[in-house]
Amino acid sequence: MGKPTLDLASAHLRHYEVVGRATPTEACPAPKIFRHHCFAPNHVVAKTKFWKFMREYHKVKRANGEVFGVRELKEKRPGVIKNFGVQLRWYSRTGPVNTSKEIRDTHLSRGVSRIFNELSGQHRASFSNVQVIRTCTKAPKDCTRPNVTQFHNAKVRFPLIHRVRVPKKSLRAPFTAKAPQTF
Secondary structure, eight states, rough: OOOOOOTTTSSSSSEEEEEEOOOOOOOSSOOOEEEEEEEEHHHHHHHHHHHHHHHHHHHOOGEEEEEEEEEEOOSSSSSSEHHHHHHHEEESSSSEEEEEEEEEEEEHHHEEEEEHHHHHHHHHGGGGGEEEEEEOOOOOGGGGOOHHHTOOEEEEEEESOOOOOOOTTTOOOOOOOOOOOOO
């Protein structure tokens, strides 16, 4: 069996919400409950990212904590194109980098997947080195990046390139000596 192929139109990451806390003790009988949003390929990796968050920012290890639930968050309006803003922190070879990106897509998880792919291709940032800090939906007037704002024109048109002209059936030859000209 070979590796499964990745469908380029779909997202390889999903949006999860993980809820958990530290295990109650005599010193702290009612510890604070935390909710963590993350992007992961499956629920197991989502829980792992939750425990990394708890370990680094709240000093709670997996052995001393409990998870109440993991749920996948679905897009409310999957048929509508939206502008998303994503704030990221990723670790390059020289140190941590804080950045923000804008992406235009129908699903937040698919947009974040595209950003992860871009970071891994352009900056050699692996999945474990990228941390999504915040995501939001932006109005068209709030977008600043040209790769997003170029599509805000209502009269945007796309050229139909490389079209093969098919002759009538009576003029069609079964074999031709050269490929068709498509320019």
